[in-house]
Amino acid sequence: MFSVVDTLSLPAEDRFDWWCETVARGAAPTRISSDHAADFVGRVEMLSVGPLEATSISFPALTSERTPALIKRSDPETYELTLIAGGAMSVAQARREAVLSVGDFVMWSSSRPYTGQGRSSADSGPSRGIVLHLPRRLLPFPQSRVEQVLATRMPASGGIGAILAHHLQTLFQEGPALGEPEGARLGSATMHLAHALLAQQIDAREYVEPEVRATVLLARIEAFIEENLADPQLSPHSVAARHHVSVRTVHQVFRQRHESVSAMIRRRRLERCRSDLADPRLRHLPVHAVAARNGLGDPAGFSRGFRRAFGLPPAEYRRMLREGTTGARPGR
Structure with missing residues (x-):
């Protein structure tokens, strides 16, 4: 389920x-104040995939307070794990205060x-964040x-934090278009990565359960x-x-992907080549050089693989893009 307002x-x-x-409704009742209340510009995207509820949120400068009275009135008993995706924010709780910037x-x-x-400025733009609503009862800690x-x-900036941050960005790009089975798997994987970070x-x-370890290993390998x-x-x-x-372990964790390790490497190399061939900044590179810079050193094998994947040889694909004609299957 995906909704945006x-x-x-x-x-x-x-x-x-x-x-x-x-x-x-999306997190918990809070008392919000803002100098922009007279003409408030904000955006909320809400995504539900499998066991996971997540929110992508963008807003101008504001202050949000959750008071004892509001907690007594309603408490979903969640932990709100948030990636700062834009602007700057600060959070104070449990006698601690965190001052945050993009990537935290x-x-x-x-x-x-x-x-x-949430702090916004002409330079940084509005505050933006991706929030995972983690039910307290589901955390194994x-x-x-x-x-x-x-x-x-x-x-x-690195490790599991960087993997989860990239994953969350992808979640809101691809999640809304997925069917229920794929969404459920994506939601479980996101939850596992959050557990690993904590x-x-x-x-x-x-x-951490073995299933979580396998998901994290898969994410590390993909990165x-x-x-x-x-x-x-x-x-x-x-x-x-x-x-x-072991190589056997690598193949085992890739069963989650329904794609072998070698197949993923080949697919991503070809997709990188397709992107490079479409890049005007790289038009000076011969086709075989484009292949080589993406790990494909056999020009004939590259041409055959590209044609199987995208419907025409790489040189013709590049020519058609330059001439502005159509007929390629770049989305395949």
Whole structure:
């Protein structure tokens, strides 16, 4: 289930009240104030996939407070794990305060009072975030350990944090178009990655289930493949060696994808080549050089593979794009 509402579709005098009501339904009731209340410009995208509820949110500068009275009135008993995707924010809870910028994660609890601020400026634009609503009862960790990281900055510059951040961006790009079975699998994978991030932050890997470990290993392998497509030696064996597991283990975790490791490497190399061939900045490169820069050193094999994947040889594909004609199947 996917829904999106932009305040610009509403009369200016109704926008801020609508925003406050939407936030209360999507997360938990809060008291919101903003200097932009008279003409509030915000956007909310809500996505439900499998066990996961997620929200992508964009808004101008504001202050949000969850008070003891509001908690007593209604408490969904969730942890709100949030990726800062634009602007700057701060969150104060449990006698801690986190000052956050793009690329940071932060989490707060709906069961404790907190204050959040979104800061926007002409340079940074509106505050934007992607929020995972994690039911407290579904987390495998002791509550006392989880609450150690409330209102604590969790950088997403590398490791599992970077993988989860990229995954969340993709979630809102691709999730709305997926069918129910695919959406359920995507929701479970997202939940597993969130659990892995929290396990790392609270040093509680012993609570992570084998299924979660397999999902995280798959995500790490996929990220490694994306970063090393140009390496002609990239293979299931090199992937296994880099992650200190057996080749058999690599093939096992890829069963989740219904695509072999080698097939993924081949597909992504061809897709990169297709993108490069369409890039005007690379028009000086011969077709075989485009293939080589993406790890495909056999020109004849590349041409055959490209034609099978996209319906015509790479040189003809590039020519058709330059001439502005159609007939290729770039989306295949």
